[in-house]
Amino acid sequence: xxxxxxxxxxxFSLGEKMFxxxxxxxxxxxxxEAPTPLPGVPMFIRGVANLRGTxxxxxxxxxxLGWQKTQVHGRSCILVVTLGDKQAGFLVDEVNDIVSIDxxxxxxxxxxxxxxxxxxxxxxxxxxxxxxxxxxxxxxxDLDVLGVTRQLDLAA
Amino acid sequence: MSEMDDIQAIFFEECAEGLAAAxxxxxxxxxxxxxxxxxxxxxxxxxxxxGGSGAFGHAALMAFSHRFENVLDEVxxxxxxxxxxLVQQLLRAFDILSDHVLAARGEAAVPDDGPMRDELERxxxxxxxxxxxxxxxxxxxxxxxxxxxEPVVVALDxxxxxxxxxxxxxxxxxxxxxxxxxxxxxxxxxRELERLGGRVIAVETERLPTLDALDPADAYLAWRxxxxxxxxxxxxxxxxxxxxxxxxxxxxxxxxxxxxxDDAPAAxxxxxxxxxxxxxxxxxxxxxxxxxxxxxxxxxVRVDLARLDHLLNLVGELVIRNSVLADRLAPADQEKVxxxxxxxxxxxxxxxxxxxxAQPIAQAFNRVPRMLxxxxxxxxxxxxxxxxxxxxxVDKRVIERIGDPLTHMIRNAADHGIESAERRRxxxxxxxxxxxxxxxxxxxxxxxxxxxxxGGIDRPRVLAKAIDKGIVAPGAEFSDExxxxxxxxxxxxxxxxxxxxxxxxxxxDVVRSNIEQLGGRVEISSVPxxxxxxxxxxxxxxxxxxxxxxxxxxxxxxxxxGSVIESVQPEPGQLQELSPGAxxxxxxxxxxxxxxxxxxxxxxxxxxxxxxxxxxxxxxxxAGTVGLMxxxxxxxxxxxxxxxxxxxxPVRGLGGATVLGDGSIAxxxxxxxxxxxxxxxxxxxxxxxx
Amino acid sequence: xxxxxxxxxxxxxxxxxxxASLTAQGYTIETAEDGVHGLERLTELAPxxxxxxxxxxxxxxxxxxxxVRADEQHKGLPILxxxxxxxxxxxxxxxxxxxxxxxxxxxxADKLGAAIRRVCP
Numbered sequence: 001x002x003x004x005x006x007x008x009x010x011x012f013s014l015g016e017k018m019f020x021x022x023x024x025x026x027x028x029x030x031x032x033e034a035p036t037p038l039p040g041v042p043m044f045i046r047g048v049a050n051l052r053g054t055x056x057x058x059x060x061x062x063x064x065l066g067w068q069k070t071q072v073h074g075r076s077c078i079l080v081v082t083l084g085d086k087q088a089g090f091l092v093d094e095v096n097d098i099v100s101i102d103x104x105x106x107x108x109x110x111x112x113x114x115x116x117x118x119x120x121x122x123x124x125x126x127x128x129x130x131x132x133x134x135x136x137x138x139x140x141x142d143l144d145v146l147g148v149t150r151q152l153d154l155a156a
Numbered sequence: 157m158s159e160m161d162d163i164q165a166i167f168f169e170e171c172a173e174g175l176a177a178a179x180x181x182x183x184x185x186x187x188x189x190x191x192x193x194x195x196x197x198x199x200x201x202x203x204x205x206x207g208g209s210g211a212f213g214h215a216a217l218m219a220f221s222h223r224f225e226n227v228l229d230e231v232x233x234x235x236x237x238x239x240x241x242l243v244q245q246l247l248r249a250f251d252i253l254s255d256h257v258l259a260a261r262g263e264a265a266v267p268d269d270g271p272m273r274d275e276l277e278r279x280x281x282x283x284x285x286x287x288x289x290x291x292x293x294x295x296x297x298x299x300x301x302x303x304x305x306e307p308v309v310v311a312l313d314x315x316x317x318x319x320x321x322x323x324x325x326x327x328x329x330x331x332x333x334x335x336x337x338x339x340x341x342x343x344x345x346x347r348e349l350e351r352l353g354g355r356v357i358a359v360e361t362e363r364l365p366t367l368d369a370l371d372p373a374d375a376y377l378a379w380r381x382x383x384x385x386x387x388x389x390x391x392x393x394x395x396x397x398x399x400x401x402x403x404x405x406x407x408x409x410x411x412x413x414x415x416x417x418d419d420a421p422a423a424x425x426x427x428x429x430x431x432x433x434x435x436x437x438x439x440x441x442x443x444x445x446x447x448x449x450x451x452x453x454x455x456x457v458r459v460d461l462a463r464l465d466h467l468l469n470l471v472g473e474l475v476i477r478n479s480v481l482a483d484r485l486a487p488a489d490q491e492k493v494x495x496x497x498x499x500x501x502x503x504x505x506x507x508x509x510x511x512x513x514a515q516p517i518a519q520a521f522n523r524v525p526r527m528l529x530x531x532x533x534x535x536x537x538x539x540x541x542x543x544x545x546x547x548x549x550v551d552k553r554v555i556e557r558i559g560d561p562l563t564h565m566i567r568n569a570a571d572h573g574i575e576s577a578e579r580r581r582x583x584x585x586x587x588x589x590x591x592x593x594x595x596x597x598x599x600x601x602x603x604x605x606x607x608x609x610x611g612g613i614d615r616p617r618v619l620a621k622a623i624d625k626g627i628v629a630p631g632a633e634f635s636d637e638x639x640x641x642x643x644x645x646x647x648x649x650x651x652x653x654x655x656x657x658x659x660x661x662x663x664x665d666v667v668r669s670n671i672e673q674l675g676g677r678v679e680i681s682s683v684p685x686x687x688x689x690x691x692x693x694x695x696x697x698x699x700x701x702x703x704x705x706x707x708x709x710x711x712x713x714x715x716x717x718g719s720v721i722e723s724v725q726p727e728p729g730q731l732q733e734l735s736p737g738a739x740x741x742x743x744x745x746x747x748x749x750x751x752x753x754x755x756x757x758x759x760x761x762x763x764x765x766x767x768x769x770x771x772x773x774x775x776x777x778x779a780g781t782v783g784l785m786x787x788x789x790x791x792x793x794x795x796x797x798x799x800x801x802x803x804x805x806p807v808r809g810l811g812g813a814t815v816l817g818d819g820s821i822a823x824x825x826x827x828x829x830x831x832x833x834x835x836x837x838x839x840x841x842x843x844x845x846x
Numbered sequence: 847x848x849x850x851x852x853x854x855x856x857x858x859x860x861x862x863x864x865x866a867s868l869t870a871q872g873y874t875i876e877t878a879e880d881g882v883h884g885l886e887r888l889t890e891l892a893p894x895x896x897x898x899x900x901x902x903x904x905x906x907x908x909x910x911x912x913x914v915r916a917d918e919q920h921k922g923l924p925i926l927x928x929x930x931x932x933x934x935x936x937x938x939x940x941x942x943x944x945x946x947x948x949x950x951x952x953x954x955a956d957k958l959g960a961a962i963r964r965v966c967p
Contacts, residue, residue, distance in 0.1 A: 036711060036821040038807055039757045048804070048813055050821050053473060055798040055813045086803040159866055167859030203901050207930040208859050210952035338915070338944045339924035344964050351963075394957075398947030398964060 007103055011096040011128050011138055012079065014062045014070070018096065018131075020124070020138045025081045027051075029095055032076040043069070049089060051080060061090040064146060065116060083144055090143070097128040106140065119145040160212075167208045169458070171257045174201035175250075176522055182247050183525060190238045198246075199228040202253065214260040220269050221256070223276045224249050230280065242279070249276060251526055324385045326410035327354070327392060330378035334400035337373070342403075346379050348395045354383040382410070464513055471502075471509045472796035478502050479793060480817040511549075517595045517604070518546035520555045524566055524593060531570040538588040539574055545595040550602050554694055558604065561667040565606040565690050566591065568664075573610035573688050583685065585609065601676075601777075607689035613682040615639045622648065640680040644668045672806060677828070693777070695811065703795045703814075705822060706772065706786040709759035712822040713786070714795055714814055719827050721773045721781065723789060731766040741771055741783050748773065750783040756809060756830055776831045784830070797824060849966060850874045852893040854884040854910065855928070856902040860951075864897065864928075867955045873962070881905025885913055888920060895966040897949075900929040900936065908943045915944035924965035928953060 008023040035047030035058040044063035048055050058078060062070045070076070070091050078089040106122040121142040127135035181198035206221035227246070230236040238246075255267035327349065331342035346356065360378040364370075383392065389407060396405045478499055482490060489495070521543055528541050574580075574589030581587060592607040615636060622642045623630045634642075642648060644664040668678050676694035703714035726741055731750060733739050740747040750771055754763045764787055771783040795814035800807055811826040851873050853864045858879075865875040876891050878884035880902040888896070896914065900907035907927055915921050924946040929936070932950045940948055946965045949958060 036813070036823060037757070038823070039809055041807060045804075048800070048821055048823075050815045050819055053469065053798075053815060055800065055803065055815070055821060057804040088803055163859050163862040163866065166862060167857075170857055170859055200901055200903070203930065204857055207899075207951055208857055210930065211860065211863055338941070339922050339946045339965065341924070341965065341967065344967055347967075348960065348964050394960070395964060397961070400941070 006100045008098060008100050009138075009140065010079070010098050011126070012077070012092040013094050013096060014065070014092055015068065018128075018136050018138045019092075020099075020101075020126075020140050021079070021081065021143055022140075023098065025083070025143060027080040027082060027087060030078040030080060030089065032072055032078060032091065035089075046091065049078075051087060051089070054087060056080065056087045056089055058089045058091060059146075061092055064090075065119065081143055083146070096130060099126055099128055101126065109139070116145055118142070164212050166458075167212055168257075168261055170208065171205050171260075174205045175254055175257060177201040178250055178253075179522065179525065182243060182250055185238055185243045186240070186247065192232075195228070195232050195238065199225065199232045202228055205253070205257065209260065212260075214256075216266050216269075217253075217256040217260045220273065221253060223273055223280075224253055227276050227279050236279070245275060245279070247529065248272065251529065254526065323409045325383040325387060325389075325392060326357075326406075326408050327381045327383060328378065328404070328406040329381070329396070330360070330404040331375045332400060332402040332404070333374045335403045336375055337400075340398065340400075342375065342399070345395050345399065346381070349381050349383060349392070352383060352387060352391065352395075354381040356381050378404070385409075459512070464509075467509055468513065471506050474502055475506060475794055475796055476815065476817055483817060513552050514549035515552055515555060516547045517550050517555060517558075517602075520558050520562060521546050521593060521595075523559065524562065527563060527566055528570065528591070531567065535570055537570065537574055537576060539570055540588050540590045541593065542590060543593045548595040548597055548602065550595075550694070554602065557670060558692070558694075561670050561692065562593075562604075562606070564664070564667050566593075568690075569606060569608040569610065569688070573608035573612075575611045579611070583611075602694040604692040604694065605689055606692075607687060609687040612684040612686055612688050613640055613643070613680070615684070618642055636682075637680075640682055643680065644678065672808075701795050701797050701811075701814075701824065702792070703824065704772070704792050705790040705795075705816070706770075707788045707790055708753050708757070708786045709763075711757075711759075712790060712816065712820065713753070714793075714822050714824040715772060715774065715784070716811070716824070716827065717792060719774045719776070721775055724771045724773060724783070726766045726769070726771055728767050731771075743773070743783075748781060748783045749779070750785055751831065752785045753825075753830070754785070774827050776828045779828075779831045782827075782831050784825075784827070795822070795824070848872055848874045849894040850876060850891060851895045851897055851962070851966075852876050852878060852884065852887055852891060853928075854878045854880065854896065854898040854902070854907075856880050856899065860899070867958065868962075871955070871959050871962075881907065881910035881913070884910050888914065888917075892920075893923075895962060896923060896925045897928050897962075898925065900927060900931060900940070908939060911940065911943040911945050926961060926965060928958075 009020040010023055010026055010029075011018055011020045013019070033049065035049040037047040038045060044060045046058045046060055049058050050056075060070050062068055070093060072091070073093075075094045076091060077095045078091055079095070080087065080089045101124055106124050109120040109122055119141055121140045124138050124140060125135050126138050127133065128138070178198045178201040181194050181201070184194050185198070202221055202225045206218055206225050209218040209221060227236070227249070231238050231242075231246075236242070249272055252267050252269050252272045255264060256269070258264040259266040329342070329345065331340075331345075335342050350356070356379055358380045360380070361376070363376040363378075365376065370376075392407050396403070399405065482495060482499070485495065524543070525541060528539055531537075532539055569591050570589075574591070575583070575585075577587045580589065590609045592605065594603075594605045594607075596603050619628075619634065619639050619642070622628045622639075622645065625648065627642060627645045627648060628634070644667070646663070646665040648663060648665065664678075671678050671692050671694070676692055679691040679693065680688070681691070682688040701714070702717040704717050704720055706713050706715060724741070724743065731739055731741050739750045739752070741750050742748075748771075752763065753759075766785070769785050769787055770789060771785050772789070773781060773783050776782050793816075795816075797812040798814055799812050800810060809826055809829045811824040813821050813823050816822050851868060853861060853868075853875055854877070855861050855864070856879050861877045861879070865877065868875050876887060876893060878887045881898075882904045884896070884898065885905075887893075896910075898907045898910055905913075907929065911925055911927075914923060914925060925944070927937075927940050927945050927948045928951060929948070930951045937948050947961060949961050
């Protein structure tokens with residue numbers, strides 16, 4: 001029986017930085033496909049896409065966090081996640097790996113320039129595929145903070 | 157105990173239905189309908205609430221509903237006349253009952269019903285009630301009650317209990333003929349006594365006739381039993397509860413006799429045999445109330461809303477698959493009878509399932525009378541409510557979300573709309589103000605109106621307030637309609653207008669956004685001195701739309717077919733620009749304002765020349781006939797509307813999205829919003845026809 | 847073999863409550879929502895006992911009892927009234943109609959069980 005205090009996270013990159021989200025919120029990982037654009041919505045909402053009959057928004061995660069707009073390329077992916085009772089897809093640069101982490105190893109989030117304080121739930125040093133033996137710092141994201149609601153977006 | 161929770165949840169639903177029925181009946185009575193069936197319906201509803209409340213332990217609710225029921229019983233039996241003042245009292249009692257139900261549900265504090273309880277007592281006393289009926293429920297057991305027992309029994313009076321004496325009981329029981337009637341079985345009573353520890357000592361058979369004279373419906377035997385001393389007399393008596401009064405039952409203390417055959421009762425304390433009160437004749441007092449005509453209530457089922465939504469989704473997928481299938485068939489095959497039959501069947505299922513979610517908007521309207529009664533008291537004004545179209549069916553979600561907006565608008569009408577009686581008189585209006593609440597279905601929309609015959613919107617004051625709050629700059633000029641809309645500006649309402657009902661500041665801005673989130677909009681019209689009307693326009697069905705699929709800039713969009721009049725391919729030069737951004741198309745002698753959808757969707761790079769485009773002429777609610785320019789028309793199709801606010805939020809200009817057969821998404825256009833959002837107000841274009 | 851009781855009450859929550867309570871005591875419970883429905887089920891089920899409310903739409907408890915007693919096949923069936931009312935007048939009326947016994951709501955599960963045992967073997 002696996003240790004329940006372990007958490008599985010999926011790691012991915014936005015630009016140079018590595019991030020991770022909890023596997024439990026991940027519905028699926030998709031290849032990039034241009035979504036249907038929406039009028040009059042913030043730039044980071046690229047549009048909507050069809051998830052097995054449900055219409056979900058596709059959000060440029062980097063832009064949403066206040067950084068550069070993501071340049072789409074061959075390895076771009078969409079992470080389809082549940083946020084509370086809603087579903088959304090986040091455009092990321094590359095999906096990296098799925099790893100188990102020990103929650104005890106999570107360090108508090110640093111002060112960095114970010115549009116949504118609180119979205120970084122913590123930092124953890126991990127060795128993942130491609131990180132080399134030294135490993136790398138992965139920022140754990142709490143996507144619920146990014147709830148794609150009207151109130152939050154009015155500020156955009 | 158979760159099963160109990162489930163059952164109690166159902167009980168609360170019944171309470172809600174009962175309250176609705178009672179209110180409807182009382183309102184009818186207030187209007188003068190005091191027929192037996194109406195009164196009986198109110199009685200039954202309150203009776204039902206009382207019954208369940210006891211079972212689930214809601215003492216305050218039960219006590220109040222019991223009193224209320226007593227009064228209603230008097231009215232039902234004709235012993236109290238339902239005069240107008242009495243009915244008003246009953247309505248107020250009803251309001252307290254509602255509050256009790258809310259308290260029982262844990263949603264509110266227990267109401268202070270002291271004054272109303274006293275009032276009900278007074279009514280009962282004045283109405284010439286027999287003391288019997290006004291008892292506190294449940295009454296303690298009366299020793300001479302032969303026919304039933306109170307399960308909530310008063311504790312025994314210990315002084316009567318001679319268990320100290322250690323003497324066992326001797327019980328003699330001779331059932332009468334009547335004991336065998338009505339399915340009774342005296343032997344079961346004997347068994348029951350045996351179960352309590354009793355022992356049959358003797359069976360008296362001397363009355364038993366010969367076989368040929370034996371009447372199977374008659375009783376001839378008697379039993380004598382001995383029962384343990386430790387038993388309470390009441391327990392013994394209970395066993396005979398259902399025995400008719402003319403059966404002989406003797407329960408006495410007997411000194412313990414080892415001799416089983418001793419049948420001389422050595423009674424120290426003789427307890428009288430059970431007797432009955434004055435014999436009731438076969439005509440029950442009061443006579444059977446005129447029975448409500450056997451109105452066959454349609455049988456109904458309770459369904460979990462989530463299941464309905466799931467079903468609706470599946471039906472939606474079915475519609476899409478049908479389309480895909482139809483597309484795959486060769487044109488010759490498409491004509492074959494199976495396909496139209498399949499499509500027709502699917503359509504019927506669709507209609508049926510969609511109909512399941514639709515409910516009469518009366519559910520949302522029902523809270524208004526009570527609200528108005530409270531407002532009348534609070535403002536001191538007399539206001540009449542007229543409701544129409546309450547049977548209009550709307551999606552359940554609309555009912556859920558329209559409550560707060562309605563509340564706010566009614567309150568507005570009562571507080572600010574309707575003037576005081578003096579001012580009304582001075583204006584030549586009747587003292588009593590009127591609020592009209594209506595709902596109707598029109599052209600694929602639901603129109604809900606709240607109108608009052610008050611003084612109208614005080615525009616100078618509104619403008620001054622808006623300037624004061626910095627919502628608009630001083631000195632700017634506004635049309636009447638624009639000033640009216642200022643009421644909905646965020647920040648317009650302040651602490652002064654915090655609603656008692658919700659306890660928080662509910663401004664018109666929140667109302668408007670609530671309605672917009674449902675995919676609708678709010679319109680205001682007001683005439684000074686005459687009154688104000690708020691109109692809420694909501695989409696009718698949230699599921700399936702008959703649409704025209706068009707192409708624009710590489711994407712597909714859907715226009716509601718109901719709004720489409722025709723399509724026109726402009727000739728070179730037919731499209732003229734009157735001023736930057738305002739284009740018109742001359743069509744059969746008049747000028748049609750045209751909107752380029754590419755501008756609305758920010759697809760300027762993809763704009764085609766007008767001659768290579770199509771202008772779809774549509775009817776909009778706000779701006780009359782308008783032309784929308786698209787690239788091409790693809791086809792006409794029934795599409796399943798997927799709401800954008802499921803995972804995102806409502807986007808202005810869109811009525812949702814749909815998934816086409818190939819899996820791609822087409823956005824559904826909200827014509828009115830697009831017309832409103834693009835270009836100048838078309839009113840300025842009218843009257844320019846050649 | 848467990849006894850079958852037909853419970854008749856127009857309140858779904860009361861029916862459920864009764865069913866839960868009596869099933870726990872080992873009875874098989876069938877339900878009906880008013881007198882008319884009750885008579886239909888009576889023919890269908892041939893229960894061992896009927897427990898009925900009084901105030902119901904379409905056909906009330908008194909009428910139901912009278913109808914059962916008038917039926918050749920079922921006239922000997924034990925019938926208990928379970929009602930919030932408790933006036934002597936109503937009880938007498940029930941007896942007139944042919945009820946075997948009367949229990950007042952709110953009911954105590956044990957008392958109800960005892961009452962049933964007294965009319966139904």
